[in-house]
Structures are given as structure tokens and as C-alpha cells.
Amino acid sequence: MDFDFSDDQEQLRDAVRRWVDKGYSFDRRRAAVAAGGFDRAAYNELAELGLTALMVPEAHDGLGQGAVSAMVAMEELGRGIVLEPLAHTFIASAVLSTHAPASVQAAWLPRIASGEVLVVLAHQERSARYHLDRCQATAIANGGSHTVSGLKSVVPAGDQADAFLVPARLGGATALFLVERTAAGVQTRGYVTQDGSRAAEVRFDNAPATLVTTEGQSALELAVDTGIAATCAEAVGVMDQTLAITVDYMNQRKQFGVAIANFQALRHRVADMKMQLELARSMSYYASLKLGAEPEERRAALARAKVQLGQSMRYVGQQAVQLHGGIGVTDEYIVSHYFKKLTQMEMVFGDTLHHLGEVSARMQDTAGVFA
Incomplete structure (x- = not known):
């Protein structure tokens, strides 16, 4: 299998890296x-830069580049711990191009590609605890139109986004709707999250909604898996830069007259950080490559990837802070912000324990050493 990136993907990586270095x-x-x-x-x-158009089909003014190019972009944005939720643009692009009727695609995908609108997934509910089959929001059909009612929590940029993808119960099953933020019956309460990004509680009270698909569970699973793959790629970039900052600090910080990078015990800890980073990178590649697989295979693969990424993020973040000492947790020093980003990302789209349960539930009878 060829794991080399194409020339276009390398050019994309360079363009995003230059923007992060110079513009962010x-x-x-x-x-x-x-x-x-x-x-x-x-x-x-x-x-x-064309990033919002990456996963939009060419028929709707997008670039149609797919999951690997999105992974490349997210890695580079992770290096700069960029706040803007580009992962949700990829989610909206994937879900609408796969599940939405032609009229909805024509109305929204070109505007998503151009960056005119930001559409985010609003699926989390307080009682769901990462389980996608638990949904209390409801929808009502009235002729050819629909309304949605319910409360969604921790919606990225929820009070700034232009529209939401909202799962809600319709006739006993989950359907997926698109609701504009300015629609009647939509209320938002925004706040800053632990890593500095923005989120909101979004309440829908008989808000007018556009039906995306009645196969809401399938669409929601694709949305979350796309988000997991993007999060894994972003986390690799965050960890890569965290390690680079830590190594640079160890080469400058002196104790007993020598740089602490010379101490063997500390070098071993850096080597372990590098190992965890590379394990995470390989599983991020695995996650992006599996986005095109059949749903059951895709769901299992993305859960495995999130488990490894969760373990790696926790280890790299904690070791970076410990190797820095007290300065590593100060707000004025950059590594503390990378640590907070890694800590929050571990919980995005399901924490490590949740996905460990998902992996366990999907193990076959023949799984194990003695199969």
C-alpha cells in the first residue's frame, strides 16, 4: 500500500503551514x-485557501478532494491550535453530499464551499453521554414542512454559525434536519470553552427546519465518524508541535550548568512522547482511509482510532507539562494552551472510555489471542 502523499496534497500542506506560521x-x-x-x-x-471546499463535490463548486486532503489540512491547523471549527465544515460537506436531496445540496453546498456559511453539527444532549441512539429532540411534520424542538449542548461556535445539522425524533425514528440560526424559535447561549474556542447551548422551540434525510441515524454516524477522523488529524498536529516546543525548551533550559536535554532519564521520556505521537499518526491515517468503508467497518475503525488518539493525547500533554515544570501550566506560555487543547479534544465525539466500550462491543467471537 502506498502511503506517500500526492503532489497536490503536499502543496496543500505547505500552503496551510505557511498560513499558520505567518497568519495565525x-x-x-x-x-x-x-x-x-x-x-x-x-x-x-x-x-x-480553499479549505472549506475540500470535501464539497466539484458539481457544487467544491474541490472534491476527499478525506486524506482534509486530514492533511487538519494536521497543519492543529500545529497552530486554530480555533475555527473547520472539522464541522467537513462534517456538513460529507453529510449533505451523501444524504441530502438535490435541492438541499444545491442550496447549501456551494455556499459552504465558498465559506459564505458555516454549518455545524448540533447533536449532543445532556442525557446522551456520547450515545448516538439517544435523542430527546423531536420534530413535527406539517404538510411539506417540519419544525424541531429540543436542546443541544456544546455546539461549536453555536451562536456564530449560520445553520445547524440537528438530529431529532420523527415518527419514532431519528431524522436529520438543517435549521438556520436566524430561524424563529432558535435561541443560543454562547460561551468560551476550556481550550479557548467557542461553543453554545442551542434551544429549538418549534423552529422551522429543512429535512435532510429520514435515515438520521446513518447520517449522524457518518457525521460523527467524519468528525472523529478530522479530530484525530488535528490532534496529531497539536501533539507534533507540543513535542517540538518541549524539545526546544529542553535544549535551552539548563540545570547544573548543562541543558536538561542531556539528562538520560528526560531523553527517555521524550522518546516515549515521540512513540505515542507516531502511534497516533498511524491511527489517524487509518481513520481517514476507513471513512469510505462500509458503515459497520467504518464505525469500528474510527472507535479504535479514537482510543489510541485519546491515550496518546493524554500522555503527550502530561509529559510536556512535566518536562517544562511550573512554566508549563502558566497562561502566558504557549505549551499550556496545547495541553488544554489536547485535554479537551480527548472528549470530543466521545472520550477514550466510551470508545473503548465501542471497540469491545464490536469485537467478534473469534477476537483474541487464541482465535
């Missing part, structure tokens, strides 16, 4: 956090 400094990120955790200007710049 730590000071700009801090200013965005102080302003509320979301910068529409930064999101527009991502659109100008």
Missing part, C-alpha cells in the same frame, strides 16, 4: 479567545 500567531489566537473564541475573519481566510 499566538498573539492573534489570544486576541480571538479574548474576543469570544471565534474569529470570522480567520474562517474567511481558511475559505480563501
